[in-house]
Amino acid sequence: MNRRQQGMAQTRQAIIEAAGVQFAAHGYEGTSFARVAEAMGRPKSAVGYHQFPSKAALAAAVVESQHSRWVAIEAGLDQPPGIERLAAFILATTMDARACPIAAGATRLLHELGADQIELPKGSIGFDWYGMIARELRAEAEAQGVAEPPAYASKLLLGATYGVFGTADDVDDAAFVDRLAALWIPLFQSFGFSDAAASVERAVRAGTAAVAH
DSSP states (O other): OOHHHHHHHHHHHHHHHHHHHHHHHHHHHHOOHHHHHHHHTSOGGGGSTTTOSSHHHHHHHHHHTTHHHHHHHHHTOOSOTTHHHHHHHHHHHHHHHHHOHHHHHHHHHHHHHHHTTOOOOTTOOOOOHHHHHHHHHHHHHHHHTOOOOOTTHHHHHHHHHHHHHTTOTTSOHHHHHHHHHHHHHHHHHHTTOTTHHHHHHHHHHHHHHHHHO
16 A cells, blocks of 8 residues: 555545544434534545545445444354343443444444435445344244244344433443343343343343453
8 A cells, every 4th residue: 555545544534433423423414524524624625525425425434434343342252142142242332332432423323324214335244233133032032942033123122222322321331231221121021031131130240340341
């Protein structure tokens, strides 16, 4: 990579980071190229279409920038497949989003783009949230010998979790985790997982210990 290419790559990353913060604060509809440029202290032309042809492309870049983090978080889990592992994963990613504005922007975008059925540009390959949730729910159902949760379960769980995440700016981490546990336990129980409380509590203890260290 020559100096010019390196400079372009650094500029692109700086734009993605600034955009992630703006998407976190203002959402997809409330974020514009002008707002990102203003946050960077640069003219709008500096965040122009030579780097990102559309706002959807910019949003896709923010989401894609978090894929490696999500993959790494999943790879670091040591729970067996099931809802304890699922709870541990979502807890870790939401805590990451609370600590990192760019991760928060990617998290908000995933929710808003899915809810509004806004498609990311073709070729955007990323972490399969719905597939991951479905696999863990299926594994739990097989382990407990109960019926597999309905097809909408992944979307329901992710949407409800974001509802807690998006309205918890006024509470500390401990209260936020309590809210998540209070959401997940009855939801998992509604899927037929009778020992959901114990599974979620183990995930929470492990997650709290990890944050403490």
